[in-house]
Amino acid sequence: AAGVIQSPRHLIKEKRETATLKCYPIPRHDTVYWYQQGPGQDPQFLISFYEKMQSDKGSIPDRFSAQQFSDYHSELNMSSLELGDSALYFCASSWGTSGGLSYEQYFGPGTRLTVT
Amino acid sequence: KQEVTQIPAALSVPEGENLVLNCSFTDSAIYNLQWFRQDPGKGLTSLLLIQSSQREQTSGRLNASLDKSSGRSTLYIAASQPGDSATYLCAVGKNDYKLSFGAGTTVTVRA
Numbered sequence: 001a002a003g004v005i006q007s008p009r010h011l012i013k014e015k016r017e018t019a020t021l022k023c024y025p026i027p028r029h030d031t032v033y034w035y036q037q038g039p040g041q042d043p044q045f046l047i048s049f050y051e052k053m054q055s056d057k058g059s060i061p062d063r064f065s066a067q068q069f070s071d072y073h074s075e076l077n078m079s080s081l082e083l084g085d086s087a088l089y090f091c092a093s094s095w096g097t098s099g100g101l102s103y104e105q106y107f108g109p110g111t112r113l114t115v116t
Numbered sequence: 117k118q119e120v121t122q123i124p125a126a127l128s129v130p131e132g133e134n135l136v137l138n139c140s141f142t143d144s145a146i147y148n149l150q151w152f153r154q155d156p157g158k159g160l161t162s163l164l165l166i167q168s169s170q171r172e173q174t175s176g177r178l179n180a181s182l183d184k185s186s187g188r189s190t191l192y193i194a195a196s197q198p199g200d201s202a203t204y205l206c207a208v209g210k211n212d213y214k215l216s217f218g219a220g221t222t223v224t225v226r227a
Contacts, residue, residue: 043207043217045215104162105150105209110158
């Protein structure tokens with residue numbers, strides 16, 4: 001079965017550079033979520049999109065932005081990178097959240113970002 | 117703000133023993149609860165999803181219960197194997213789309 005695809009899997013950037021992470025949800029899933037997991041920490045929600053519209057926002061820095069495209073893939077753009085941005089970034093997808101019923105989230109393998 | 121706590125933080129058992137992992141949450145107005153497995157440096161594998169209207173879910177050797185009113189969930193893993201060694205994360209979903217995660221329980225099953 002198709003899973004959530006994230007690219008790249010590993011990324012090394014220097015401070016103040018920019019990075020773009022991509023996420024391709026499971027086919028027919030219309031909701032995408034981004035999470036950040038720092039070393040030894042639990043995943044923290046960043047932002048989500050439902051039908052290409054931002055649906056919720058968590059502790060996402062203003063230096064980060066994201067969007068969901070017409071084919072439902074999503075990109076997380078990170079600018080002015082800081083050492084503290086080094087983390088594992090997960091994308092998850094689910095099928096709809098209509099009527100408040102939330103469905104199972106399927107996670108991608110993550111993108112490991114290292115900022116030097 | 118939803119707080120999710122997992123106890124114990126780490127657990128070491130001999131092969132064959134049953135595992136009991138606990139998860140508690142402060143806001144009982146949840147829509148669902150998911151249990152995940154994470155191997156070191158790897159992604160999250162969904163194990164079980166319990167909707168708020170359900171009391172338990174089973175998959176093979178795994179059984180998860182949910183007591184929404186008391187804000188608790190328990191993951192049972194029967195007849196543990198060394199391959200079960202991993203970190204197990206509990207995550208609670210509300211109607212605001214995001215999941216709130218616990219810090220996880222790191223399990224070591226000794227051969």
